Amino acid sequence: MTAAPILAAENLTRVYAARGRLFGGGTAVRAVDGVSLALAPGETLAVVGESGCGKSTLARMLLRLVAPTSGRVLYAGRDFAASDAAGLREMRRHVQMVFQDPYGSLSPRRTAGQTIAEPLEAYGIVRGAAERRERVAALLRAVGLLPEHAARYPAEFSGGQRQRIGIARALAVEPRVIVADEPVSALDVSVQAQIINLFQDLQAARGMAYLFIAHDLAVVHHIADRVAVMYLGRIVESGPKRLVYSAPQHPYTRALLSAVPRPDPDAPRHRMVLEGELPSPTDLPPGCAFATRCPLAQPRCRAERPDLRPVAEGQAAACHFAAP
Ligand code: ADP
Ligand code: MG
Numbered sequence: 001m002t003a004a005p006i007l008a009a010e011n012l013t014r015v016y017a018a019r020g021r022l023f024g025g026g027t028a029v030r031a032v033d034g035v036s037l038a039l040a041p042g043e044t045l046a047v048v049g050e051s052g053c054g055k056s057t058l059a060r061m062l063l064r065l066v067a068p069t070s071g072r073v074l075y076a077g078r079d080f081a082a083s084d085a086a087g088l089r090e091m092r093r094h095v096q097m098v099f100q101d102p103y104g105s106l107s108p109r110r111t112a113g114q115t116i117a118e119p120l121e122a123y124g125i126v127r128g129a130a131e132r133r134e135r136v137a138a139l140l141r142a143v144g145l146l147p148e149h150a151a152r153y154p155a156e157f158s159g160g161q162r163q164r165i166g167i168a169r170a171l172a173v174e175p176r177v178i179v180a181d182e183p184v185s186a187l188d189v190s191v192q193a194q195i196i197n198l199f200q201d202l203q204a205a206r207g208m209a210y211l212f213i214a215h216d217l218a219v220v221h222h223i224a225d226r227v228a229v230m231y232l233g234r235i236v237e238s239g240p241k242r243l244v245y246s247a248p249q250h251p252y253t254r255a256l257l258s259a260v261p262r263p264d265p266d267a268p269r270h271r272m273v274l275e276g277e278l279p280s281p282t283d284l285p286p287g288c289a290f291a292t293r294c295p296l297a298q299p300r301c302r303a304e305r306p307d308l309r310p311v312a313e314g315q316a317a318a319c320h321f322a323a324p
Helices: 055-062 086-094 112-122 128-142 147-151 159-171 189-206 242-248 251-259 299-303
Strands: 007-017 028-039 044-049 072-074 095-098 177-181 209-214 227-229 234-242 309-312 314-319
Touching: 028 044, 028 072, 028 112, 028 209, 028 234, 044 055, 044 072, 055 177, 055 227, 095 159, 095 251, 112 128, 112 159, 128 147, 147 209, 147 299, 159 189, 189 251, 227 242, 227 251, 234 242, 242 309
Parallel strands: 044 209, 044 227, 095 177, 177 209
Antiparallel strands: 007 028, 007 072, 227 234, 234 314, 309 314
């Protein structure tokens, strides 16, 4: 990455008191553990990992919907937490979120038009009903819907259409960054590609950066410029898309890639099935968290946690056996 980052995370960590008593009452979950990342203006960073690895917690900390236990978030070089209320509001405007569940994130009692107009009004972007109607109509068109859809309620739309409304709402304030938390996971496979294409078209037209979260590498193959792979709260591999897909250095990335239906021709061919237990996040082993499932694991891996270290131009991996 060459340009100064528009959004950066430095050593972000979030610890939760474990839910319920079943899993050792009183213990803590390190939902996100020392994650650093930087997003350049206009680029797409995909964050990929299995359910429970901390993706949503990371996304919410980036928007300060969840306070970090430690670490910081910088928007255009400014610390989110150190800002006063006005500064925080301004940063929040420029960093918008699109949620996984377009139904749950839209109020059932508000029309699409009201939902999209809300941030326009909150930030004083429109004056008067006519201007508001015009802006809402333009936003609906931008996401492939029609101006007359403004009068409809969420229940009257399909899942894909609802996600388009969520995207229009995020776009309304002309953000510079969109954090999209598994925005296609809840959609039919046939609709997923359409929504991903929409994200790409909008980025080409408007130039905002995306932090695009997904639980598998297939979904982000076309949209990502760079990829960060998470496992149990930590980034275990990151790098330019081309390298991560064609020369993955972490065994977990290789396992995720082997599950991608149409891998790159030069990607590893054998489907790798992960065996062994996923450790409880409240009781992480002392060494590499992936060691319990890793085909390469040696005694060293169970004793010594590998740091994320550079392995190739722009690529880093947290594995004792990664090249070089
Ligand atoms: P993902 O989005 O990758 O599925 P999450 O960020 O939702 O992961 O969760 C990461 C871990 O943190 C999980 O073990 C989850 O149970 C735990 N967690 C998330 N939110 C809370 C919370 N509010 N209270 C307690 N534990 C939580
Ligand atoms: Mg999630």
